[in-house]
Amino acid sequence: MACRIGELVLGCRDPELLARFWCEVLDFVVLEREDGNWVEIGPREGWGGPQPTIFLSRRDEPEPGKMRLHIDVNPTDRDQDAELERLLALGARPADIGQTGEEHWHVLSDPEGNVFCLLKTRLAPL
Structure with a gap:
């Protein structure tokens, strides 16, 4: 198990x-x-x-050290571009963590600056 x-x-x-x-x-x-x-x-x-x-x-106060966990999300009912627009409208902001621009995902931060990624692959809703 x-x-x-x-x-x-x-x-x-x-x-x-x-x-x-x-x-x-x-x-x-x-x-x-x-x-x-x-x-x-x-x-x-x-x-x-x-x-x-x-x-x-x-x-x-933020805990010392870099956060070692982040959340990856996948769109379920729209493509990545449409989901990116929705997340930005909700308050997400683009985050630069040194990506090259060639990635197939978007790095964003939530309203408190916690980094998460919007992946390209669409998943079926549960």
Whole structure:
């Protein structure tokens, strides 16, 4: 038996802001929250399904060192260019981490500057 990812934990200054952003990006819903300290978001069926949930935990100061985890997202119901427009309209911003411009993905940052990538390959919606 192997392990499976149940949730991803992301420290952030404003869990509510990032919850709204990532809910729109991933078509997730708020599953649970605690007084501005944390918000857990995930697919409508809740925790334990085929997709991990995202646990956004308040951290007033960034943790030392480079974040070693980032999220890759794939479009499901539109092509990459249309999805890029949608993500930018939601508040994502282009991020330069030294890419060459020849990549088949876009490097973006969420409203708090956490880097994520929009991949080209389209996945079937769940």
